[in-house]
Amino acid sequence: MTRTLFSGGQVYDGTTHRASPGDVVVEDGRIVEVGTDLDGDEVVDCTGGYVSPGFFDCHVHVTLDSPSVLQIVETPFSLQFFAAAANLRATLETGVTTVRDAGGADLGIRTAVERGMVPGPRMQLSIIMLSQTGGHGDDWGVCGADVPFFVPHPGRPSGVVDGPEEVRKRVREIIRAGADVIKVATTGGVLSPHDDPRHPHFRDDEIAVMVAEAAAAGLSVMAHAQGAEGIKAAVRNGVRSIEHGIFLDEEAIELMLAHGAWLVPTLHAPRAVIRAAEAGLPLPASVVAKAHDVAASHVDSVRRAHEAGVRIAMGTDCGVGPHGTNLEELALMADAGLGPVDVLHATTGSAARLLGVEGDRGTLAPGLRADLVVVDGDPDDLTGLRERVRSVHLDGREVHRRPAMP
Missing domain, CATH: 2.30.40.10 (Urease, subunit C, domain 1)
Structure with a gap:
């Protein structure tokens, strides 16, 4: 040979x-x-x-391209799958050979990559993010219409659920659809105009059911979690990784250390929102204001988590920003206090361990x-x-x- x-x-x-x-x-x-x-x-x-x-990106959305409500309304349903093919190619060409899709990609997209029909990195899927009613993944508008970023279809169920038993069934449906990881929003977020990133979403019994059902299938849970209380609820109930972690307090950091949880910072994401708004993307004023509001706290939280010894894995939220810009996150992690070797480790060996592929x-x-x-x-x-x-x-x-x- x-x-x-x-x-x-x-x-x-x-x-x-x-x-x-x-x-x-x-x-x-x-x-x-x-x-x-x-x-x-x-x-x-x-x-x-x-x-x-090869580099890892532990938080992407390959079916999204800097979305706004107007863009979503005007986009044909099936275009997302062709967009995913282009986005996967751009991601691979930037040196990212493994991604974890944090919502949107279904089993067919991963299968197309595995069969060589579409060039792209190796993929892990979360299928859809679980959200409480009125939470970060609930796309109900005050006009009474639903304009979801991720329209439900046979391979991607709705993620909006309430109460432990609804949660239990939906997690099982997401696993049936081919998920490698379960994703939940335990706080509000930036792109959802009517919630607050600091507010906790879901109660402990709901999060515990998600983690238990995932564990029964040999899977872990990742949490969109920006405010401290939602971060602590996630970690307390066994979530493996905190995505964003914008408003970490000292108790949250101590909990993450005690439970061995990872932080996936996605420092790229709020900056991408600000750049998109400056370029003319029609985003709600509340979304842009939140992006500006979180930026300084985000960097400070990552710095304090790193200094305390929290495990960090690289993630960008690309899809919120342009695909192919993934490696901008490395310089942003360095600006938050990680040394060059720490940054590279977060983008390779540490990320592989988070995704459970360190033996491969x-x-x-x-x-x-x-x-x-x-x-x-x-x-x-x-x-x-x-x-x-x-x-x-x-x-x-x-x-x-x-x-x-x-």
Whole structure:
């Protein structure tokens, strides 16, 4: 079998160790050696750059494109599936080889990627976000109409539920639809115009049922959680990851440490909302005001969580912002106090552990899947990463190479 040698640059292995000069050898889709002075039948030249595990984005929405109510009303139902194909390609080409879709993508989209019908990263699905009536995922408007971001269809049930027994049945339906993780909104949010990100949603008995039903199927729960009380309710009841975590207080951070919960910051998201509004996207004034309001608190919460030792995994909420801009999140994490190695680890090995795939990918070690990215420049430089991705590889096979400069 052909041995492919990634050589001539530095190797970042997906752990908390700094990159160093070295080689990676791939054979039959798997890493077989990591070291120095290795050999191979074919060579991928990494001179002037580094090879890393493929990047993870643990919070995307591949069926969304910077949505507004007007855009949703004017978009044909089936267009979302074609948009997902384009968004998956853009995500893969930026070096992200694994994503967790946080609502919208159904089993058919993942199957299309797995069968090679659509180029894209490996996917985990949440199908739809559970929301209480009047919560972040309830798209009822004051005019009396429902304009959902995610129209229910046979592969994607409604996520609006109330009470433990409704919750129990809906979780089972979402698992039946092909979910790899259950998602819940335990607070209000930014894009929902009539709720408050600080207010807690769902009661403990409802959240506990979600976690129990997920666990019975071998799955975990991720929580859209921005206000401190909703974060604490989620963690207290066994939720594995807190998405956003904008208004963390010290008690919430201590709970996350005690329960081993991850933070997926999505610092990219409120900035994307602000940029979209400035570009003319017709967003409600309340949504734009909330995006501005949360920005400073968001950075401070991530900084304090990191300093305390909370585990962090990279996520962007792309779909709220443009797909293909995923790697902007790395510089934003650095601005929140994470060092370059901490940022890269959050985007590789830590993210793989959150998603439960650390035995398959996310680090560079013999036996693991050869999902790799070659990046120009130094691993300590987290700026302009999108333009610096030289090549992307799935199972050692090149799936994207940056076009040569004219």
